Amino acid sequence: MSQNKKWWKESVVYQIYPRSFMDSNGDGIGDIPGIISKIDYLNKLGVDVVWLSPVYQSPNDDNGYDISDYQEIMGEFGTMEDWDRLLDEMHKRGIKLVMDLVVNHSSDEHAWFMEARKSKDNTYRDYYIWRPGTRDLPPTDWVGSFGGSAWEYSPETEEYYLHMFSKKQPDLNWENPSLRNDIYSMMKFWLDKGIDGFRMDVINMISKKEFLPTYEEYKEGNPTPLPYQFNGASVHDYLQEMNREVLSKYDIMTVGECPKVTPDQAELYTAEERNELNMVFQFEHMSLDKQKGKQKWDLKPLDLEDLKQNLSKWQKQLENRGWNSLYWNNHDQPRIVSRFGNEGKYRVESAKMLATLLHFMKGTPYIYQGEEIGMTNVRFPGIEDYQDIESENMYQERVHELGYDAEEVMESIYAKGRDNARTPMQWDVSEHAGFTKGTPWLKVNPNYPEINVESDLENKHSIFYHYKKLIELRKKHEIIVYGRYDLILETHDSIFAYTRQLGDEMLLVINNFYEKETEFELPSSIQFRSGELLISNYEDHIVSDLSNFTLRPYESVVYQLKK
Structure with missing residues (x-):
């Protein structure tokens, strides 16, 4: 029963996207010392947990979600000593730290993959998913999440490897017990350092190898890879093993990012007696403003009744079995006040309304950096102002290959592009919104003189203080939890x-x-x-x-x- 009292049910989580949060050394990139300098701000807001997006060593093909060393810190973000200090300073203030776990795929620059591609009999070969195919004909016609084939030809062994995201993010083969053991050892490394849990990136995609058909079988069968890509046959076995070997040995919080998950499936992931995860991120409510059966870029207005029915379905189905995560924003989603609210005349009122609507539901609420001051989407002039690989690939495909109107495609990016969430945090009215003394890696939203932390802290009726009160009420009233x-x-x-x-x-x-x-x-x-x-x-x-x-x-x- 989900009524069992747990600290993670009673918490409010704040997500930090480190590249965009605070730059301490003027190189234009947010870093760990920058985060440390703002812990008192987080403490003032009242959050209990920080979820830190990846800070591991990475070539940065997908902004840190392509990891080349799971036990090192990316040089741009600082050192392991900086990270140790971050954990220490958070714990001193009673704030817990949850790290991102990205184990559906690694970087192609990870030592495992660099070994695996050398030969078919390499020790690490089976850490990844390989299939034969000719140079011109991949094993299946699957398309990756960022566009293009999900297969990349590797001339060293004349085979293809699977990558459901960028070709620099080869998928790991969870069927291999040696790989799983190495992952569990890495998780223990971080837990033994004192972290308080994991947010698990696309964790319901880790079981898939047994469902990879040949090209001919595939062509006759399913028109999309979805049945093979999510919630595979062994995913619950893997998570129960992970729980047995690692998670159950620590008092931690776990949340699994699970695209395409239904409430029935979410029950399996989160029911306490199944010993898998505490909660999942589902995406159904984030798909209500796109045309049915189309991509997220194919826009349609939100129907309020759809939203009511959808959120209520999740509330009721996980009421006594499992637990909900509650969110409007994250590093992959546009700003909610621009999306479902009114970023103009009623920005403050609509941002507060959306916050109240979410935070009084049953589940653990998540706040994404800048949400608490009502940061909005951004409209940069052209595609060259954007950094996100997903937006760039979509623009290239639709404008240059399919002949879509460029202005129409930019409207989709203005509405749904991931860089909406990634523009630097707006701290004050100084140049670059106080984020950096240098040139920011991604341009700052030009509305920062009106929307920033400094002005919100000075106004007792601001969005910031509304969020602060929501958090205080949650601590005071058990009924909210x-x-x-x-x-x-x-x-x-x-x-x-x-x-x-x-x-x-x-x-x-x-x-x-x-x-x-x-x-x-x-x-x-x-x-x-x-x-x-x-x-x-x-x-x-x-x-x-x-x-x-x-x-x-x-x-x-x-x-x-x-x-």
Whole structure:
């Protein structure tokens, strides 16, 4: 049962993307000493856990998610001594540190792969997935996540290796017990240094080799690689073994990034008695503003009813078996205030509303750097201003190969490109938003004079202080962590409202999702004696009768009801 009390259920997690957080030495790249200099800021916000995106040695083909040495720190980010100090300073302030675990693939510059490609009988050959094929005909017509074939020809042995991402990210072969043991040893290295858990990159993709058909079988069968790519036959065996060998020996938090996972599958990953993971990141709600069956770049407006049904489905299905992660943003997703909110006139109100809507649900909330000050998407003039391999490959394919209109393609990048999340953190009004004294690796969003940490800290009604209050309320009210979730006003076209219930206590969470004013009517099934306002995104919110009142643009309120 998920009611078992755990520290990671009661925590709020803050994700740091180190390249873009804070630069200490003027080279334009965020680094570990830069993070250390801002720990007191994180402490002021009140977060319990920091998830640190990869800081390991990497050639940086995919911004650190291509790792060449799992037990070294990337030179651009600092040294292992810097990292040790980071952990120490966080722990001194009661903040836990969760590291990224990227073990679906390594870099092609990892020592294992450099050995594996030498010959078919090399000791490390079977650490990766190889298939015969001619130079002109890959083993299957699978397409990688960043476009192009998922197979790369290796002339040394005249075979192809599988890479579901960039060709510089060869997939690891989890069928090999020697590989698994080496991975477990590496995990213990970090856990013994004192970290508090792992966020596991695309962890539901690690079982796939047994499903690789020949080219002919594949052509007759499935038109896409999805049945072979996610939630493979052995994934639960591998995770249970990992838990047995490593995870169960430490008091840690684990969250698995699991694309294409359903609630039924998420139960298998997160049910406590199965001894796999604490929670997963699912992506269904992040696909609601794209055309069905198309890529994320093929945009469509969000339908609020879709969002209500989707989030509620996850809330209810994992209610007593498993645990939800709650997020709007991360290093791969655009800024939520630009995406589902209003980045213009109602930026502050809509950012606070989206925060309230998420943080009062059942699950562990995640805040992505800059979300707490309402950072927005960016519109750089041309593709040359972008750094993200996914956006660059998509632009190349659609504009130069498929003949799409370049302006239309740029609109998709403005809406969904990963660099929206990766523009440098906006600290103050000084040049480059106080992120660096040098030239930033990626341009700063030009709106930093209006949107920055310094101005938010000076304004007690800012988005920052709203997030701070949400975190404080979570620590004070057990119902926010453990209460039951129920959607109300299911078909209302502009209100997303729900209740949380624990014993005789009830929370009423009401969010106007849009700019137009709308009437809230309390369902007659909700009976109570008194109601106390816990939080609102308008400072002058006063309601004499909770059964019926008007919500202003993006207005969001939470009441504690006593029966």
